[in-house]
Amino acid sequence: MGSRASRLLREEEIEEIKKETGFSHSQITRLYSRFTSLDKGENGTLSREDFQRIPELAINPLGDRIINAFFPEGEDQVNFRGFMRTLAHFRPIEDNEKNKNPSATEPLNSRTNKLLFAFRLYDLDRDDKISRDELLQVLRMMVGVNISDEQLGSIADRTIQEADTNGDSCISFNEFIKASFVVNIHICTVVLVLVNI
Amino acid sequence: MDVFWAGALWALKIWLYLIILLIMIPSMFGFSLGISEIYMTILVKTLEWATLNIQKANSDEGTLKPSSSNGLIQRENGSMEKELEELRRSRPKPPVGGDFTLSDCFYFIRQGIESIVDDQVTQRFTSEELVSWNLLTRTNNDFQYISLKLTLVYGLGIIVRYCILAPLRITLTVIGVSWLVIGTSAVGLLPNWRIKFWLSELVHVMCYRICARGLSATIRYHNRENKPKKGGICVANHTSPIDIVILCTDGCYAMVGQVHGGLMGIIQRAMVRSCPHVWFERSEMKDRHLVTKRLKDHVNDKKKLPILIFPEGTCINNTSVMMFKKGSFEIGTTIYPVAIKYDPKFGDAFWNSSKHSMVSYLLRMMTSWALVCNVWYLPAMHQQEGEDAVQFANRVKSAIAHQGGLVDLQWDGGLKRAKVKETFKEQQQKKYSNMVVRDDSN
Numbered sequence: 001m002g003s004r005a006s007r008l009l010r011e012e013e014i015e016e017i018k019k020e021t022g023f024s025h026s027q028i029t030r031l032y033s034r035f036t037s038l039d040k041g042e043n044g045t046l047s048r049e050d051f052q053r054i055p056e057l058a059i060n061p062l063g064d065r066i067i068n069a070f071f072p073e074g075e076d077q078v079n080f081r082g083f084m085r086t087l088a089h090f091r092p093i094e095d096n097e098k099n100k101n102p103s104a105t106e107p108l109n110s111r112t113n114k115l116l117f118a119f120r121l122y123d124l125d126r127d128d129k130i131s132r133d134e135l136l137q138v139l140r141m142m143v144g145v146n147i148s149d150e151q152l153g154s155i156a157d158r159t160i161q162e163a164d165t166n167g168d169s170c171i172s173f174n175e176f177i178k179a180s181f182v183v184n185i186h187i188c189t190v191v192l193v194l195v196n197i
Numbered sequence: 198m199d200v201f202w203a204g205a206l207w208a209l210k211i212w213l214y215l216i217i218l219l220i221m222i223p224s225m226f227g228f229s230l231g232i233s234e235i236y237m238t239i240l241v242k243t244l245e246w247a248t249l250n251i252q253k254a255n256s257d258e259g260t261l262k263p264s265s266s267n268g269l270i271q272r273e274n275g276s277m278e279k280e281l282e283e284l285r286r287s288r289p290k291p292p293v294g295g296d297f298t299l300s301d302c303f304y305f306i307r308q309g310i311e312s313i314v315d316d317q318v319t320q321r322f323t324s325e326e327l328v329s330w331n332l333l334t335r336t337n338n339d340f341q342y343i344s345l346k347l348t349l350v351y352g353l354g355i356i357v358r359y360c361i362l363a364p365l366r367i368t369l370t371v372i373g374v375s376w377l378v379i380g381t382s383a384v385g386l387l388p389n390w391r392i393k394f395w396l397s398e399l400v401h402v403m404c405y406r407i408c409a410r411g412l413s414a415t416i417r418y419h420n421r422e423n424k425p426k427k428g429g430i431c432v433a434n435h436t437s438p439i440d441i442v443i444l445c446t447d448g449c450y451a452m453v454g455q456v457h458g459g460l461m462g463i464i465q466r467a468m469v470r471s472c473p474h475v476w477f478e479r480s481e482m483k484d485r486h487l488v489t490k491r492l493k494d495h496v497n498d499k500k501k502l503p504i505l506i507f508p509e510g511t512c513i514n515n516t517s518v519m520m521f522k523k524g525s526f527e528i529g530t531t532i533y534p535v536a537i538k539y540d541p542k543f544g545d546a547f548w549n550s551s552k553h554s555m556v557s558y559l560l561r562m563m564t565s566w567a568l569v570c571n572v573w574y575l576p577a578m579h580q581q582e583g584e585d586a587v588q589f590a591n592r593v594k595s596a597i598a599h600q601g602g603l604v605d606l607q608w609d610g611g612l613k614r615a616k617v618k619e620t621f622k623e624q625q626q627k628k629y630s631n632m633v634v635r636d637d638s639n
Contacts, residue, residue: 159298159299
């Protein structure tokens with residue numbers, strides 16, 4: 001018994017997370033089980049090392065940035081609520097959600113919020129623009145040592161030139177949305193499979 | 198008071214005689230009185246009944262559980278090239294001098310998030326999750342009260358396992374291990390006549406059979422015509438130290454391992470008196486040439502027993518086979534692959550060395566329902582022309598994974614404790630770079 005959850009998830013917490021993220025009851029318990037298995041220190045929070053212990057994530061070129069996205073500004077630990085809030089961005093968009101309460105705040109997994117997640121991956125200093133340096137940093141992470149500085153620089157320049165419409169040599173969020181040409185947003189979703197046995 | 202002690206001693210004597218007559222002697226000589234078969238039949242029926250009850254209760258409530266065979270996520274399983282092509286499809290024109298779009302990052306983001314939710318590696322180092330609860334406290338993850346009958350059976354199970362089965366099994370194991378030490382030392386005193394080898398094999402097999410009974414092991418051997426022969430190396434997937442007991446009840450092997458202190462050291466020194474095993478000092482293990490030479494010398498002596506090696510190097514949870522270290526495949530002799538698959542319903546055989554010590558693990562084994570496993574002897578394999586040790590190792594690994602119904606993984610079991618090498622990330626970066634800058638020399 002002590003091998004799994006050192007503390008069981010209370011029903012009220014599950015309800016709150018359900019309202020905030022849109023995950024179902026069973027998805028939340030399943031993801032809590034995953035959270036506790038990653039939490040080697042068994043203190044109810046995850047550190048960056050806990051994420052880096054996942055080999056498939058450690059070899060991902062953007063792994064560090066993705067891990068960063070889970071941690072609030074300046075913090076080193078993320079609790080289960082924070083974990084779920086970030087994962088919620090990747091829930092598939094359901095059609096019936098669009099028709100629900102239109103005056104309510106936009107759900108975490110809306111198309112815009114998915115694109116915002118990717119935008120924030122580039123925009124490290126959170127000034128709502130991707131500068132040439134920030135773009136170069138991410139490019140360098142993705143290609144490693146295989147492309148020269150000059151070639152990478154010209155790729156970055158060309159990308160900004162194509163995307164920049166207001167001439168400030170940076171990419172704003174709106175310019176990002178248009179320039180990323182993402183028609184099929186399902187590419188930014190992770191589908192959880194839960195079956196009745 | 199004296200009457201009490203006399204009575205207790207008398208009861209203990211009866212208990213011991215019963216064990217020796219009914220369990221030890223039949224198992225030593227390889228036949229069975231049928232008591233454990235009856236126990237297993239009752240157990241299987243009880244577990245089936247429990248599963249039906251739980252399923253009925255779950256479907257009434259509408260609870261959902263993950264399908265364990267597919268994992269938690271529905272994956273696309275496309276290659277990097279395919280998925281990036283898909284992402285870039287809606288771009289107006291292919292640019293010159295560098296193929297990059299801002300949306301390329303989505304591929305890596307999705308891969309990253311998928312691995313955070315469910316990855317192929319970290320789950321192999323913890324016990325396999327059961328599809329349906331098997332009435333053991335330790336596998337009960339979400340406690341839900343189902344019915345009174347089920348709880349009574351569960352309670353009865355606890356009494357049976359802890360008060361009847363566990364003492365029985367502990368007694369048997371103690372007898373088995375002591376007999377191993379005494380017997381092999383005794384045989385070791387004999388001069389090197391033919392009869393010594395025969396006796397040594399007999400003592401080893403008998404002791405392992407007693408230990409197997411001490412774990413209530415029901416083992417089914419398949420394809421015994423492929424059993425490892427002298428001068429070869431037997432390789433198998435590794436789940437726990439009990440693998441050795443499982444394999445050695447059906448044949449004699451030379452063990453390879455590190456010299457330990459304490460009880461293990463006594464057992465090791467006793468075993469090596471009656472027939473040669475390969476024990477290394479801790480310092481010697483680091484020298485790969487020394488290790489290879491000693492193993493080569495052993496297999497070249499045709500009188501010596503086949504060596505038993507677990508190339509994964511660490512215990513994995515029996516749902517997959519991880520990378521085989523190439524050392525044993527460089528020796529150049531016949532390899533006899535063996536696949537071992539435990540049935541997790543009756544007890545979890547995986548030894549999680551970071552969570553349980555050896556003693557605590559053995560006690561857990563003795564308080565499980567039983568140990569049921571299948572052992573498949575696969576046809577012998579040789580290194581082929583033009584095949585290097587790593588490819589040979591992968592070929593053997595795939596054969597074992599295929600036979601045992603296990604997932605064939607390329608990841609190193611050493612990732613249990615060590616970090617993954619940077620070279621894998623560099624490979625990913627190189628692959629992506631090729632998609633950004635088409636390599637004209639190709």
